[in-house]
Amino acid sequence: MEITIAELQATIAVAGRFDANETEAFDSFVSDLVDANQCSLAIELSQVNFIDSTALASLVTLMKRCRERGGDLVLVDPSEPLRVILELTALDQAFTVILGDGNSAAA
Amino acid sequence: MATPLLPDSSSPANTAVGELLSTLAAAWVADGAAAGYGLLEAGEVLPLAGVIDPDGPMTERVLDMPGGEMTVLISGAKPGGGHRLDAEAALLSHAIRREHAVAQMAAALVDADDQSVALYDLAHAETAGLDVATVMLGLAADARRILGAAAVVVAVADGAIELERVVDGDERAGEQGGRALDAIEGDGLLRGRAGEAGDVVVIRFSRSTDLSMAVVSRADRRATTPWRQLARAVAAHGSDRVDVAVLHARAVEQAVIQRDVEVAARLAAQSMPTAPPLVDGLDVAGRSDPARLAGGDFFTYVEVADGLVFAVGDVSGKGLGAALVMTTMTSAVQAAALRTQGHDPAEILVAVSTETAAHLSDTGMFVTMVIGHWSPASRQLRLANAGHSPVVFLPAAAEPVEIPADHPPVGVLPIETAVARTLEFGDGDRLAMGSDGLVEESGVDGTQLGSAALAAQLRAGPAGESAMETVERCFAYLEEYACSAEPADDRTLLMVRAVPR
Structure with missing residues (x-):
């Protein structure tokens, strides 16, 4: 028997500091999901108070893997400091971002 | 071939008994106490001095000597000759017992001296700069000397993976120790069976590395409680030594990596x-x-x-x-x-x-x-x-x-x-x-x-x-x-x- 989940979006909430110390656990967790063919992911980021470049790189890698498999990675409701970084780095042009009011911020 | 005078015929005391009895018997014959003396061993007569006349009058005297009773045969005894034999044989027996005691003390002193030297070696062993296997070999050798063991097996593991195992001592006893290490989890004691060396004590320590030690006693020695306590103390000390060696090896490895990192960083800069x-x-x-x-x-x-x-x-x-x-x-x-x-x-x-x-x-x-x-x-x-x-x-x-x-x-x-x-x-x-x-x-x-x-x-x-x-x-x-x-x-x-x- 083979069980597949199709067209369902898994939502993962990340809170607190999201930095190089956390990415290994995050990567291994989401890797399992993508390996299980779950390639439509939403990352809820409203409670993240700090993000560093290693964590951003982790999200970029995950986004690429999801898109390669026909899915996408959506960043949901990024907190204020995170939104600033996404704008400064123009990463908001690369990710699909859903702001807190439900509007897509994608360029 | 005559039965030996004492159970252990190679003992120097034994040779002395034979010689002394012969000398005494010769003196008794010369003094006219009897015609001759001999030892009765398993129905055979071993002559000591003088002439033994199987057809003449014979007296037997049983002497209580170290190593067992001895029967002396006196041929043609004069009155009083037996008393003299009794008295002098008692003196001889006493002298031999003293000699035995001295020999045992001397042997114990030699053993103790060797143990002291081994303890000194153990306490002063230089571990820095030595590789882990060398330190383990040194520990096994020191432990065997201190404990007077037949063999000592030392193994070092990192979690479930055994990194190194060394043996010092008798090969068969070492194999017995190795089997005990594999069979026993944690600490334990395996009594020796027939055909094996003595008992095996297994001791384990977990510090930054896991050290296991199996000590195999000699066949003539049981693993007594004090002996096991001493083995545990030696193993505890050894565990520290091996730990230092392992940490030193890691530090060296770290230093090599650090130097590589510095070179790479300089090149990147x-x-x-x-x-x-x-x-x-x-x-x-x-x-x-x-x-x-x-x-x-x-x-x-x-x-x-x-x-x-x-x-x-x-x-x-x-x-x-x-x-x-x-x-x-x-x-x-x-x-x-x-x-x-x-x-x-x-x-x-x-x-x-x-x-x-x-x-x-x-x-x-x-x-x-x-x-x-x-x-x-x-x-x-x-x-x-x-x-x-x-x-x-x-x-x-x-x-x-x-x-x-x-x-x-x-x-x-x-x-x-x-x-x-x-x-x-x-x-x-x-x-x-x-x-x-x-x-x-x-x-x-x-x-x-x-x-x-x-x-x-x-x-x-x-x-x-x-x-x-x-x-x-x-x-x-x-x-x-x-x-x-x-x-x-x-x-x-x-x-x-x-x-x-």
Whole structure:
């Protein structure tokens, strides 16, 4: 028997500091999901108070893997400091971002 | 062949008994106490002195000697001859017992002396500089001597994986010890069976390494409680010794890695320019301080036919991994600038993105980067910005302007077409390109410096301040702001300033 989940979006909430110390656990967790063919992911980021470049790189890698498999990675409701970084780095042009009011911020 | 006088015929005391009895018997015969003396052994008569007449009168005397009773046969005894034999035999027996006691004491003293030497060796063993196997062999040998064991097996493991096992002593006893180590989990005692050496005591210690020791007693010796306690003490000490050796080995390994890292960091740092370019009409200065030995920040210049190409970038992540990618990026920028002769930074950005996309995807990193071109002819700066900040334009006579990123960082998505912004760059106009480590530096109260404060600091210098002076002043300010704490991130600043030609 083979069980597949199709067209369902898994939502993962990340809170607190999201930095190089956390990415290994995050990567291994989401890797399992993508390996299980779950390639439509939403990352809820409203409670993240700090993000560093290693964590951003982790999200970029995950986004690429999801898109390669026909899915996408959506960043949901990024907190204020995170939104600033996404704008400064123009990463908001690369990710699909859903702001807190439900509007897509994608360029 | 006659039965020996004492159970152990090789004992020196035994030879002495035979000789003494013969001498005494000869004296008794000479004094006329009897015609002859002999020893009765398993129905046979062994002559000692004189003549034994089997047909004449015979008397037997049983003597209580060390090692058992002895029957002396007296042929043709005169009255009183038997008493003399009894008395002198008692003296002889006493002397022999004393001799035995002395021999045993001497043997015990030799053993004790050997144990003392072994204890001394154990206590004074030099472990630093020795490899783990040598230390284990030394421990097994010392333990065997101290405990008077037939064999000692020492094994060192890291979790479930046994790293090394050594044996000192008798081969068969060693095999017995090895079997006990495999069979017993934790500490234990296996009594020796027929055909084996003695008992086996297994002792284990878990410190930074796991040490197991099996001590096999000699066949004639049981593993008594005090002996097992001594074995445990020896193993405890040995565990410390092996620990020191393992830690030393790890430290050596760490030092080798550290040296390699330092070399790699130095090589990575060498991919950045050490002196500013000499370009007519432009004053340039750059500085990059990694947070650790090496970092992912970089800046570079390339002199091209119609001016200067420069770039500042920041590889995601920190440390040596980021530094290695950084060297690839500086090479890619230089190659693209030289190939295109660099008048269009947008074209260089596209080339760098194409060149490095696969490498960055493999490493899971991205690079924020601003690439600029300065033309002395038009006195214009053109900038292509892929996710980099802060990039601050500081006009001589106007408020600072942040130059935003028009593209996500290199390595996120392929950059197939890029845009460049053009700045009129006249005398006194300046451009500062930093890395996020500058604005995100935390002060003593935990607040980040921020881009506004950085911009203010960039303008705080005296009029006509050189690019190098601005860079050094800003780094000094940053150190003061961070209270000289270790930088949390790489810090990089490249300043360019238009000067009269």
